[in-house]
Amino acid sequence: MTPDESGTPAVPTDPPGSDASTPDASTDDASIDRLSPLHSVHVQAGASFTDFAGWQMPVRYSSDLAEHHAVRTAAGLFDLSHMGEIVVLGREASDALDYALAGKISAIAVGQAKYSLLLSRDGGIIDDLVVYRTGDDRFLVVANASNREVVAEQLRERSSPFECEVFDESDDIALIAIQGPRSYEILSQVPGIQADGLADLGYYWSQTATFGARGEHNLLIARTGYTGEDGFEIYSAPDVAPALWQALMDTGGGSGLVPAGLASRDTLRLEAGMPLYGHELGLDTFPVQAGLGRVVALKTKQDFVGREGIEAGPAEDARVLVGLRSDGKRAGRAGYELFASASPELDPPEHPGDQLAGAAVGVVTSGALSPTLGYPIAMAYVDPAVAAVGTDLFIDVRGTRVAASVVPLPFYKRETA
C-alpha cells in the first residue's frame, strides 16, 4: 500500500497528519523538530506525532475519530503550543494594529478578542489571526505557527511609525485548548485554577486567572476555539503547561475528556466551516472570496495595509469558497478538481472551439468523510456561476466523478442554549 498522488502526506515517511499537509508547514525546515513543552506528556500518553511547521506535534493519541467524537459530545484537550504569540504594547498600539490588520482593532474592549487578517498590500491574506486586547495599551496577536515569523516581522514594520513595540513571545507562551460541551464544567472544577467569573465569560472574551496552590502562575483564559464547540484556550508559561495539562486531565477524565491531536482538530474545524491557512486562505486569496469580507473594516477606519487592493477587489469571475456535500463515503480531498458534468464526454463546450471546453469549475481545498455527519464534506473554491447553494457539481476523485451539491457553510453548528 502506498498513498495516492493527491498531495496527502505519504505513508510511511509522513503520517497523514491533518493540517500538517499545508504547503507552508512542510517547507518550513528552518526549525525542524521543535518540541512542545508538553512533548513528554504526549509521549507518555502514546501520541503519534507529525511535523507541523517545524514542530513535532501530536497528530492523534489513539483514534482520530474517537477524539473527534469526544469533542462533539464531551471534551477534548489540545496542545497548541506551536502557535505564534506576538505582543504589541504601547500608547499607540491600537492605532498600529488598525493600520497593520484588516479589522478595527481599536474598537474592541479590554478582555475582548477579535478574529482578523494580516493582508498584503494587494489585499491577499498573509495570515489569519486572533487579537486579544489584554490592556488599554496591550494586545496579544495569535498567529499560525507557520506564519509566526512573517507576522512578527510585518507587525514590526507596519507599527514602526506608531508609539508601540512588538515582541515575539511565542517561545515563552504555551497554549492548551479545552473544547467541547463539557469544557466549562471541567475547567471550573480544576483544583488550583482560580478564574472568577468564568461562567459569564462570553464567546470571544478573555480573562486573567491563576493556577497553583498559591495562585503563583498567571493564566490568560479565552472563550475561543477552532472546533465549532464551546471551549476555552488557556495561555500559560511553558514550564507550567505540564502541570496544567495533568490537572485538566485528572479533573476531566471522568467526564469524558480525552487528549486530542491535530487530525481531529482538522476534521472538527472543517465541519465547523472554519478556514485553514494554506488551504482556504493564502496570499492569492481576497478575504471576500473566502467569505471573510465582513472581517475587513473598509467603512469604519481610514488607511490600512491592503486597503487599495481590497478596494480594487478580485476579478469579477474570481472563485468563491463554498461547502460541498456528497453521498456515499468517498471524500474529495485538497487539490481535487470540480466539474459541472458527470463525465468528460458530457462536459459542455462553454467556449466552443477553444480549449476551455470541459475545464474544471473549481478545486477542493479541504475535504473528509465527516465523522459527525456521516457523509463526505468539502470546502472548495468554485466559479461564481456554480457557487449557488443547490448547484450540482462533480468532484474528480482520483479519476471517478463523484456527485456533490453546494451547501451552506458551516456543515455543522452546535445547538446553543
Next chain:
Amino acid sequence: MADKTQLQYTAEHEWILVTGTTATVGITAYAAEKLGDVVFVDLPAAGTTVALGKVVGEIESTKSVGELFAPVDGVILESNQAVVDAPELVNSDPFGEGWLIKVSFEVLPTFLSFDEYTALVGE
C-alpha cells in the same frame, strides 16, 4: 490473527499469507497506524484479473488515501466484505479480520521477510 513472523511483506506495507496458490493480502499494522482511522475501503470484485504492482483498491482514512497494490499477477478470488462493511477492522485487526483480498497466482515474486520488513520500517 496470523503469526506476523510467518508472513511475507512488500515495501508498500502489505503483508502476504501464502497458502498453496492463494495469496491473502492485507496492510500492516504500521501502515494502518500511519493512515489513522480507516473509514472507507474500495476492493476489486472476485474474478478481476490483476497485475503485480498495479493499483487494485483504495484504503481511505479521515485524512488520507492509501492505494492497494496487487502483490502478484493473478485473479481475485475474494474480497473481504466484512472490511467493506466495517473498515475499522483494518485498524483493530490488520493481520487478521482486517485482511483485504485473496488472489490466486501462478508465480510468486520475492517478498520481504518479517525481519526485513521490520528493519525497513525501523520498528
